[in-house]
Amino acid sequence: MARAFLIVLDSVGCGGAPDAGAFFNGDLPDTGANTLGHIIAQRGLNVPNMDALGLGAAVRLSTGIETPGLDAVPSGRWGVAREISRGKDTPSGHWELAGLPVPWEWTYFPDAQPAFPDRVTQALCRAAGTDKILCNAHSNGIKVIDDFGEEHLRSGYPICYTSADSVLQIAAHEEVFGLERLLQMCRDVAPMLHEMRVGRVIARPFVGSDRSDFKRTKNRRDYAITPPEPVLTNWVQEAGGRVHGVGKIGDIFSMTGIDTSVKGTDIELMAALDGLTQSAEQGDFIFANLVEFDTDYGHRRDVAGYGAALERFDLWLGQFLPRLGEGDLLILTADHGNDPSWPGTDHTREQVPVLVYGGPAGEIGICGFCDVAASIAAHLGARSNGTGRSFL
Structure with missing residues (x-):
């Protein structure tokens, strides 16, 4: 048992959600939205480190489209995750990645003026x-x-x-x-x-x-809202590990099961994560959300900016991976989509890539968000709630 790192690439979806037609941007259903696929098609994407882990393969598995320039044979374990919570938002995605599908329907304010009662x-x-x-x-x-x-x-x-x-x-x-x-x-x-x-x-x-x-x-x-039941962060603590939140993780979980939390700019958060490769101990879990791809680019429908931000992240990732120690596990995934080519400004209902560094190589196939939590729990020797299955 070593450490586990989970990096959520905020809004980096890969299309193909089977229930996308039930989610809308204005009057337009999300059917056909594909954050990564449309960025690749419109401007290309140079992300060799993520592609080596299986990014291009995940996009192809999710939607069947071609991914020119992303054609590496994956060296890691890779797949595509599908959400079951009835939302395409940050809490829903993160909670389910931590093993808890949202147990209720969220309240939404009408697109009217006034919006609030x-x-x-x-x-x-x-x-x-x-x-x-x-x-x-x-x-x-x-x-x-x-x-x-x-x-x-x-x-x-x-x-x-x-x-x-x-x-x-x-x-x-x-x-x-x-x-x-x-x-x-x-x-x-x-x-x-x-x-x-x-x-x-x-x-x-x-x-x-x-x-x-x-x-x-x-x-x-x-x-x-505080999660109503224990989640992955709590499971790790119960097993004797410490949990380090990087970025907005502490806020999303109302500090539930979080021992330390750091916020800052993208550069500051990446530096903090670099530091945790040296300071985190055996059994620790590092849960990170480093780049606001949706806030800065997806909601603004900025295809070029979104792609450039992914390329900058990939450069950092190439320097980060060698910092990981023997037995460490890293999972890269996302919480929802936000196709910058899609009409409207809302998130988009999509499946998300799952890229694993440090585990056995091979295809995971289609899995659930909760399987991410179950896999990290299994790696760290922590109990889970049975909502997912380990793909390691």
Whole structure:
């Protein structure tokens, strides 16, 4: 028994979800969405390290399309995972990867104005100490600041919005509104939203003096529902290992089963993960979400930027793999899709690649998200809840 590393490539789907037709971007079903496949088709993708682990093979298995430039014979164990939770969002994907399919239907706010019911709007005003909020509709994090940022600076009203996910987001200026005031506002309203089965309340701080230079900061904070049952992080702790969250993992799981947590920019998180290859001990589990591919590129429908970010990650991965020790296990996978070529701005319902370094080579085939948790638990000698089967 050594260590286990799970890196979630946020939104890096590979198409082919059999139930994609039941999920929508506006009026368009997600049938045919394929994050990796369409990036490869539209701009090509130079990711030799992930391809050597089986990335191209996973895309071909998932959808049957050609993957020019990604034709390596996999040296690792590889496959495609399929989600059963009724969501295409961050908590659903991460919880299920940790062995817990979401046991309820999330609450979503309607694409209307106002989007929030009166009692939610009133709670937001009380928490902010204002008599009004801005937006109160579906939007995305860049556009909403462009649309309402200057009015926010003039009025002091917080910008409150939602999306096709089960989420309520609050954007406010770090200095004018105050970062701690924003975080406290989110903490105050989160219990009500969680009782409604809204998955997350997210603080979205930004800086800048006007629309020309508004910029979101790295001080985002997610206030998520606590998983209702023990998950992989708890199983590892019960087996005597420590769990290290890198990126937004601690927020997603409300620190359930997390011993240490580090946040920061992509570069800072990659450096932290490099450091954990030296400091983590036998039996430890390192759970990481390093790059916000969806926030930075998928939601913005930026095919070129998404592909370039994947290539930068692959360069880092080539330097990271030799740091792993004998007996270490690394699994690369994703939590959902976010096809940057797809109409709309929402996530897309897709299967995801599963790439394994450190285990036996060969094809896994189609597996479940919960099989990822079962495999890590088996590697670390931890019990699981029986929802998945190890593919090692």
